[in-house]
Amino acid sequence: MVSEIRPDHESDWAAMTQVATLLGVGTPETIRKWCRQAEIDGGKRPGVSTEESAELKRLKRENAELKRANAILKSASIFFAAELDRPQR
Incomplete structure (x- = not known):
């Protein structure tokens, strides 16, 4: 969702904040962590x-x-x- 709405926002954080609101997640930090983990799982970022x-x-x-x-x-x-x-x- 973040990547889909990112072009409509001035920053990644703004897009994550919007997704957090849409999903009813308490904080955009949770969305940020999910995005980072998805990048790791996809091989785009180093990590476990x-x-x-x-x-x-x-x-x-x-x-x-x-x-x-x-x-x-x-x-x-x-x-x-x-x-x-x-x-x-």
Whole structure:
């Protein structure tokens, strides 16, 4: 929308303000961020794309889950190793 109405305004900010009003978005800053992210996703601006960001979040969650599972397995192995070291009756 911003690119469509940009020629009718004196600046990008004015166009973003108009779009924010039309969409009922509280602040034109939100529209500015959306525009910048669209430029990144389109390869027109450097930065982390939406897809890359989502993949990074997924990998961080997976890494945390694997660390928890590893801690549980370490605790279990210590417990069972101690059981094996105890003298049998």
